[in-house]
Amino acid sequence: MLGRALVYAAFGGMLTATFAYTYNFFSGDEKFLKIARIGFHIGAIFVILTAGYLMDLVLTHQFQYTYIWSYSSYEIHPPLLISTFYVGQQGSFMLWTMYTAIIGLILMAYSRKHHYESSVMGIFSSIATFLILMAVVKNPFERVWQTWPQTVPAGFMPTDGRGLNPLLDNLWIIIHPPILFLGFASTAVPFAHAFSGLLRKDHDNWTKVAVPWTLFTSAVLGFGITLGGFWAYETLGWGGFWGWDPVENSSFIPWLLAVASIHTLLVQRRTGGFKRANFIMGMLPFLLVLYSTFLTRSGVLGDTSVHSFVKPGMWVYVLLVIFIAFFAILGFGLYLIRVRDIPKKRINYTFSSREFALFLGAASLVVIAGFTLIGTSAPLITNILKGKPSAIANSYYIKTNLPLAIFMAAMIGLGQLLWWKKTNSQTLLRTLQLPLTAATILTVIVIFAGMHSIWMVMFFLASAFALFVNLEIGYKIAKGNPKFLGASLAHIGVAVLFIGIIASTHYDKTVTLELKPNLPQKAFGYELTYVGPHPLTGTKVAYDVTVQSGKSKFVAPLVMYHSAYNGGAILRHPYIFSLVNYDAFTHPKLLGFIASNMLTRDLYLSPQGMEMTGGSSLQSSRYGITVPLQMNDPTNVGRYTFTFTGFQVPPNEREAMMEGKTFDLGSIVKITSKDGASQTIVPTNEIIPNGESELHTLKISSGDKFTVTDVHVDSKTKQASIDLAYMPAKKSPDMALLKQAEDGPNTANEALVLEATIKPFINLVWGGVVIMVIGFIVTWRRRREDLLRENI
Amino acid sequence: MKAKYIIGGVVIAAFVVFGAISFMQNNIAYVSAKVAEQTHRTVQVKGSWVKTMKTFYDPTTNTFHFYMVDDHHTILPVVLAGAKPNNFEIAPNIVAKGRYEDGVFQATNVLTKCPSKYQSKTGPEASTQQSASKSYN
Numbered sequence: 001m002l003g004r005a006l007v008y009a010a011f012g013g014m015l016t017a018t019f020a021y022t023y024n025f026f027s028g029d030e031k032f033l034k035i036a037r038i039g040f041h042i043g044a045i046f047v048i049l050t051a052g053y054l055m056d057l058v059l060t061h062q063f064q065y066t067y068i069w070s071y072s073s074y075e076i077h078p079p080l081l082i083s084t085f086y087v088g089q090q091g092s093f094m095l096w097t098m099y100t101a102i103i104g105l106i107l108m109a110y111s112r113k114h115h116y117e118s119s120v121m122g123i124f125s126s127i128a129t130f131l132i133l134m135a136v137v138k139n140p141f142e143r144v145w146q147t148w149p150q151t152v153p154a155g156f157m158p159t160d161g162r163g164l165n166p167l168l169d170n171l172w173i174i175i176h177p178p179i180l181f182l183g184f185a186s187t188a189v190p191f192a193h194a195f196s197g198l199l200r201k202d203h204d205n206w207t208k209v210a211v212p213w214t215l216f217t218s219a220v221l222g223f224g225i226t227l228g229g230f231w232a233y234e235t236l237g238w239g240g241f242w243g244w245d246p247v248e249n250s251s252f253i254p255w256l257l258a259v260a261s262i263h264t265l266l267v268q269r270r271t272g273g274f275k276r277a278n279f280i281m282g283m284l285p286f287l288l289v290l291y292s293t294f295l296t297r298s299g300v301l302g303d304t305s306v307h308s309f310v311k312p313g314m315w316v317y318v319l320l321v322i323f324i325a326f327f328a329i330l331g332f333g334l335y336l337i338r339v340r341d342i343p344k345k346r347i348n349y350t351f352s353s354r355e356f357a358l359f360l361g362a363a364s365l366v367v368i369a370g371f372t373l374i375g376t377s378a379p380l381i382t383n384i385l386k387g388k389p390s391a392i393a394n395s396y397y398i399k400t401n402l403p404l405a406i407f408m409a410a411m412i413g414l415g416q417l418l419w420w421k422k423t424n425s426q427t428l429l430r431t432l433q434l435p436l437t438a439a440t441i442l443t444v445i446v447i448f449a450g451m452h453s454i455w456m457v458m459f460f461l462a463s464a465f466a467l468f469v470n471l472e473i474g475y476k477i478a479k480g481n482p483k484f485l486g487a488s489l490a491h492i493g494v495a496v497l498f499i500g501i502i503a504s505t506h507y508d509k510t511v512t513l514e515l516k517p518n519l520p521q522k523a524f525g526y527e528l529t530y531v532g533p534h535p536l537t538g539t540k541v542a543y544d545v546t547v548q549s550g551k552s553k554f555v556a557p558l559v560m561y562h563s564a565y566n567g568g569a570i571l572r573h574p575y576i577f578s579l580v581n582y583d584a585f586t587h588p589k590l591l592g593f594i595a596s597n598m599l600t601r602d603l604y605l606s607p608q609g610m611e612m613t614g615g616s617s618l619q620s621s622r623y624g625i626t627v628p629l630q631m632n633d634p635t636n637v638g639r640y641t642f643t644f645t646g647f648q649v650p651p652n653e654r655e656a657m658m659e660g661k662t663f664d665l666g667s668i669v670k671i672t673s674k675d676g677a678s679q680t681i682v683p684t685n686e687i688i689p690n691g692e693s694e695l696h697t698l699k700i701s702s703g704d705k706f707t708v709t710d711v712h713v714d715s716k717t718k719q720a721s722i723d724l725a726y727m728p729a730k731k732s733p734d735m736a737l738l739k740q741a742e743d744g745p746n747t748a749n750e751a752l753v754l755e756a757t758i759k760p761f762i763n764l765v766w767g768g769v770v771i772m773v774i775g776f777i778v779t780w781r782r783r784r785e786d787l788l789r790e791n792i
Numbered sequence: 793m794k795a796k797y798i799i800g801g802v803v804i805a806a807f808v809v810f811g812a813i814s815f816m817q818n819n820i821a822y823v824s825a826k827v828a829e830q831t832h833r834t835v836q837v838k839g840s841w842v843k844t845m846k847t848f849y850d851p852t853t854n855t856f857h858f859y860m861v862d863d864h865h866t867i868l869p870v871v872l873a874g875a876k877p878n879n880f881e882i883a884p885n886i887v888a889k890g891r892y893e894d895g896v897f898q899a900t901n902v903l904t905k906c907p908s909k910y911q912s913k914t915g916p917e918a919s920t921q922q923s924a925s926k927s928y929n
Contacts, residue, residue: 069916148915158916371811382819389822390836393889396818400811512854570881608875611851633846634869634895636857641895676894753851753875 003057003141006050010101011136013043014129021122025199033118040108040125044101047132051098054140058085063158066147067091067140073163083173084164089297089316090140092181097131099185104128107189114209114792119196123330127188127286130323137315166563166571172231176224180251183221184293187254187286189213190261191331194282198334203275203342205792207265210282212783214258214265217285219776221255226769230580237574237606239757240505241765244397246301249376250292253369254285260365261285262779263358270420271355273347276339281362283331288373290327294320301379301389352423357415364408371400402455409462409498412491413469435468453506460502467495486779493772500764504602510757514611515545516750523756525549526603530752539563543607543752547577549597554590558607558754570609578602579763602759611753620741623697623707624727625734629669631720638734640704643670644722647711648682662688667708667722683708683724703729820889825866828892836889837862837897841880849876860888860897872899880904 016039024032054067059081063069071091072084086095104124111120145152190210197206228248229241242248261281268274274281295301298317349355374381375396379389417423417431443461451457474488511523515530522528527548533541534557542557556575563571577598584591597603619626627637629644636642648666649657656663664684672678683706686694697707710723728734823835839862841847847858856872870888880886883904890899 063916066915144915152915156916162916367807371814374811374815378815378819381815391820391822392815393818393820393834396814399818400814512851514851570876608851608854609849611849635846636850643895670895672894678894751851753849753854755854755875 003050003053004139006046006053007132007135007139007141010043010046010050011129011132013039013041013046014125014132015039015043017043017125018122018129021118021125025118025122036118036121036125037108040104040121043125043128043132044105047097047101047128050135051094054091054094055082055085057141058082061161063161064143064156065140066142066144069144069158069161071162071164073161076164079174080164080169083168083177086177086181087164087168087173090135090138092177093131093134093138094140095178095181096185097128097135099182100124100128100131100188103185103189107192111209114787116193116196116200116206116209119199120192123195124188124192127192127327130319130326133319134316137319138313166561167235170231170235172227172235176227176231179220179227180224183217183224183251183255184289186213186217186220187258187289190217190258190282191286191327194279195331195334197282198279198331198338201338201341204268204272207268207278207282208783208787208790208792211262211265211269212780212787214262214282214285215776215780215783217258218255218262219773219780221251221258222769222776223773225251225255226766230766233762234576234580235573237572239508239510239574239604239606239755239759241762244372244375244394246376247296249372250296253292253373253376254288256365256369256372257281257288258285260362260369263362263365267355267358267362271347271349272345273349273355274359275345276342279335279342283335287324287328287331288369290320290324291373292376294324295376295380350422352418352425352428354415354418354420354423357411357418361408361411361415364404364411368401368404368408371404372397375400402459405498406455406459406462409459409466409495412494413462413466416469416473416488416491431472435465435472438468439464450507451502456502456506459498463495463498463502467492467499470495483778483782483785486775486777486782488775489778490772490775493768493770493775495768496764496771497768500761500766500768503761504759504765508757508759510755512608512753512755515752515754520548524603524758526597526756527553528605528754528756531555536561543610545575545605545752545754547603547605549593552589552593554587554593556605558605558752560607560609572607572609574604574606576602576604578604578759580766599763600761602762604755604757604759606755606757608753608755610750620738621709621725623695623709623725624705625725625738625741626709627724627726629722629724634672637726638728638737639674639732640726641672642724642726643672644668644720644724645670647720657687662686665693665711667711667724669706669722669724671706681706685711697727702732704732704734705729824864825860825862825868825897826864828868828897830892832891832893834889834891834900836887837868838885838887839863839868840885841883842867847876860886869896870899870902871896872902877902877904 017036020032020036020039023029024036057065057068058072059078061068061072061074063072067088067090068084071087072081076084084091086092104121107124108117108121111117144158145154145156190213193206193210193213197203200206225248228251232243233239233241261278261284264274264278264281268278298320347355375392378392383389413435417428419427439461442464443457446460447457451460470488470491474485474492477485477488509524513521513523513528515521515528517530517532520527520529529546529548531544531546533543536542536557536559538561540559540561542559545556545558546553547556554577556577558575559573561571577594579594579599581590581594584594625637627635627642629635629642631644631646634641634643645668648668650664650666653663657665663686665687666682666684668680668682670678670680679700681698681700683698684696685708686696688694693711695707695709697705699705705727707725707727708722709725711720712722713720726734728738820834820836822838823831825837825839828835828837837860839860842859842861845859845867847856849856854874856874856876858870858872859867860870861867868888870890872888877886880902885904887903888897888899889901889903890897892898
C-alpha cells in the first residue's frame with residue numbers, strides 16, 4: 001500500500017499549495033506563502049517518489065501489479081524496460097504528473113524572481129492536483145487480484161508478465177513519449193501566466209515572462225511530434241509519417257496554437273496590441289491538451305481510429321470532463337470578468353505592416369488548428385448530429401488545410417520583408433525582387449520536372465519564396481547579430497519542411513515486386529535480388545534483398561515474423577535506405593552508398609509476404625484451368641471472379657432424375673470480369689446412372705470456354721462443390737495462367753513480395769523540423785536575456 | 793473600423809461554410825454491410841475477419857481478398873488494395889473503408905485495432921508462462 005500512500009501524500013501537498021498560494025494572493029499573508037511553498041515541495045517530492053516507486057516496480061518485475069504485468073516481462077531489459085513505465089495509461093499520466101512537478105519546482109523559483117509566485121503557482125498547483133487525482137482514480141498500483149477478483153486468487157504472483165507489444169519494441173519508444181509529454185506538461189506554464197495576468201490585471205508584463213515558456217513548449221512539442229512521425233515511417237511500413245490520426249492531431253493542435261501565440265505575443269511586445277486576444281491565446285494550448293487527452297483517453301472516439309482506446313472506466317471519463325470544465329470555466333470566466341478593464345490599444349497598422357502579416361500568419365495557424373480540431377472531433381460531432389459516430393476522411397484535412405498552408409507560406413516570406421507600422425512600397429518591391437525571382441525560377445524547374453497539380457505548384461512557389469526571403473534576411477542577420485537569428489531559422493525550417501512534404505508525399509512512387517530467389521529485378525534504377533532468409537533472434541526472420549546500384553550493393557534485411565505476443569500475427573518491418581539509417585554505424589561503407597544513391601530520395605522497402613508462385617496454386621486438365629468452387633464462395637482466377645450458386649435441372653428432366661435415369665444437371669455460375677461486367681452461365685453435364693457423366697463445354701461471347709469437370713456433394717455437410725474448367729480464348733491474357741497451370745506445381749517457387757517506394761526529398765522533412773526547433777531555441781535564449789535585462 | 797469588422801465577418805463566415813461543406817463531403821459514415829452493398833458512396837464497415845473463409849493475397853494485382861462479418865452477421869467479401877494489414881490475425885475488430893463495386897467491397901484501407909491497448913479480461917493465469925498470451929482472446 002506504499003504506492004497509494006505516496007499518491008495521497010502528493011495529493012495532500014499539492015492541494016495545500018493550491019489553497020495556501022491562493023489565500024496568500026488575496027490576503028497577502030506571508031505565513032501562507034511559506035505553507036504553500038512547503039506544500040508544493042512536499043507534493044512535488046512525493047510525485048517524484050511515486051514515479052520512482054513505480055519505476056522500481058518496473059525494473060524489479062513486480063508482476064503482482066496489474067500495470068507491470070500488462071506491459072512488461074522478464075524478456076525485456078533496460079533501456080527498453082524503462083519505457084514500459086509509460087506505455088500504458090496510468091504510467092503516461094504518471095510521467096505527465098512527474099514533469100508537471102519538476103517544472104513546478106523550476107517555475108516556483110522563476111516566478112519568485114519575476115514577482116508572480118502566488119498567482120502563477122496557485123493555478124499551477126491546482127493543475128498538478130488534478131493530475132495526481134488521476135492516479136487516485138486510476139491506481140497504477142492495483143494488484144492483479146484486485147483487477148480480476150473473480151479469476152485471480154489473492155496474493156497470486158504471476159510467473160511472467162504479458163510483455164510489450166513488439167510494435168513498440170523499438171528505440172523510439174524510449175525517446176518519443178518522454179519528449180512529447182514534456183511538451184504537454186509545459187503548456188500549463190503559459191496558461192498559468194495568462195491566468196495570473198488576468199488575476200493581477202497585469203496586461204503586458206505577463207507576456208514577457210510567459211513567452212520563453214511558450215517557445216520552450218513549441219520547440220519540445222514540435223520535436224516530439226516529429227519523432228512520432230519518424231517512428232511511424234521507420235517501423236510501421238505504410239510509408240508515411242503523418243496520418244491525421246486523433247493521437248497525432250491531439251498533439252499537433254496545441255502545438256499550432258502555441259506557435260500562433262508566439263506571433264501574437266510578439267505583436268503585443270512591439271505595438272501593445274492584441275492584449276485581449278493574448279490572454280486567450282496563452283490559455284488555449286493547455287486547454288487543448290486537456291481536450292485532446294479527453295478525446296484520446298476517455299474512450300469517446302471508440303472505434304473510429306486506428307489506435308484502440310481502452311475504455312478507462314467511468315471515473316476517468318468523469319474526472320477528465322471535470323478537469324477540462326474546471327480550467328476552461330476558470331480561465332474564460334475570469335477573462336469575461338476582466339475583459340472590460342483591459343485597455344484596448346488602437347494600433348494604426350496598415351495592410352503593408354509587419355503587424356498585419358503576423359496577425360494573418362497567426363490567424364491561419366489558428367484556423368488550421370480549428371479545422372483539425374473539428375475533424376478530430378468528428379466522431380463526437382456526428383454522434384450529436386446524427387446519433388451515430390463516424391470519422392472523417394484524411395482528404396478533409398488536406399482540403400481545408402492546404403489553402404491555408406499556402407497562404408501561410410506566402411506570409412512567412414512576405415512578413416519578413418515588411419516593416420513595423422508601414423512599409424514603403426518601393427523598398428518592398430526592391431527587397432521582393434531577388435527572392436521572388438529565385439522562387440519563380442525554381443518553381444519553373446520543378447514544373448518541368450513533373451509537378452503539374454496547380455495546388456502543389458502554388459504551395460511550392462509560396463514555400464520557395466518563404467525559403468529565399470528568410471535565407472536572405474537570415475544571412476544579413478547572421479552577419480550582424482546571430483542572437484536575433486531565431487525567427488529566420490524557424491521560418492527557413494518551416495519552408496524546408498513544406499518543400500519536403502510536397503516532394504515526399506505527392507511525388508513518391510511505389511511498385512509491387514515479386515522477387516523469386518536470385519532473380520534480379522529492376523526498380524527505380526536499382527537492381528533488387530532476393531537472396532534468401534536468415535533467422536534473427538526469437539521468431540524473427542530477415543528476408544535478405546540485395547540492392548545494387550552501379551557496382552556497389554548492400555543487403556536489406558526485411559524483417560517479418562510471427563509475434564507470439566500478438567497471437568501469431570505476422571508483423572513486418574520496412575527497411576529504409578536513408579541518411580537516417582543506423583546500420584551505417586556498423587557498415588561504414590553503407591553511408592557512402594546511401595550518400596551517393598539515396599541522398600535526395602529514400603528507398604523504402606516494405607515486405608508484404610512470402611508467396612508461392614509459378615502456378616503452384618493452379619491445376620489444369622485438358623478442359624483448361626481447374627477452378628474448384630464451393631457453393632456461394634467467390635473465387636478469383638485470372639480476369640474473372642466465379643461464384644457457384646447452385647444446381648439447376650430443367651423441368652422436363654426432373655422426372656428422369658427422380659427415376660435415376662440419365663438427365664442434364666446444370667451448374668449455375670456467376671462470372672464477373674475485372675471490368676465489372678457479369679453474366680450467369682449454366683454449363684450442363686449429362687449424368688449417366690452408371691456413375692459416369694458426359695461433359696458439355698460452354699463457350700461464351702468472349703471466346704472463353706467453361707466445362708464442369710466434377711460435381712461433388714459432401715455427404716456430411718451436404719455442401720455442394722464443383723470443379724469448373726476454364727479454357728481462356730486464344731488471345732486472352734489468361735493464357736499465361738493456363739501455361740502456368742499446365743507446368744504444374746513442380747516449378748513452384750517461393751517469392752518475396754515487397755513494395756518498393758522512393759520518397760523524394762523526405763530528408764527535407766526531418767531537416768526542416770530540426771532547423772525550426774533550433775530557431776525556437778535561439779529565440780528562447782534571446783527572450784530569456786531580454787527578460788533579465790528588462791528586470792520584470 | 794466598421795469596414796474591418798465587416799471584412800472580418802465575411803472571412804469568418806466564408807471559412808465556416810467552407811469548413812462545413814468539406815466536413816460533410818469527407819465524413820465517412822459507418823454503415824452496416826447491407827447498407828454498404830446498396831450505396832455507391834465511400835463508407836466504413838466495422839466488423840471482424842471471418843477466419844474460416846478463404847483469404848488470399850494476389851501478388852499480381854497486390855490485392856488482399858478476405859471476408860468480413862459485420863455486427864449484424866452479414867458477410868461481406870472484401871478486396872483490399874494492398875497486402876494483408878499488420879496485426880490482421882489478432883485484431884478483434886477491423887474497419888474497412890471503401891466502396892462496394894462488382895459484388896465485392898473494394899477497400900482502400902483496412903484498419904486493424906491495435907491490440908496493445910486492449911486489456912486482459914481475465915488477468916494472469918496460474919499454470920504456465922504461455923497462459924499470459926492466451927488470456928488475450
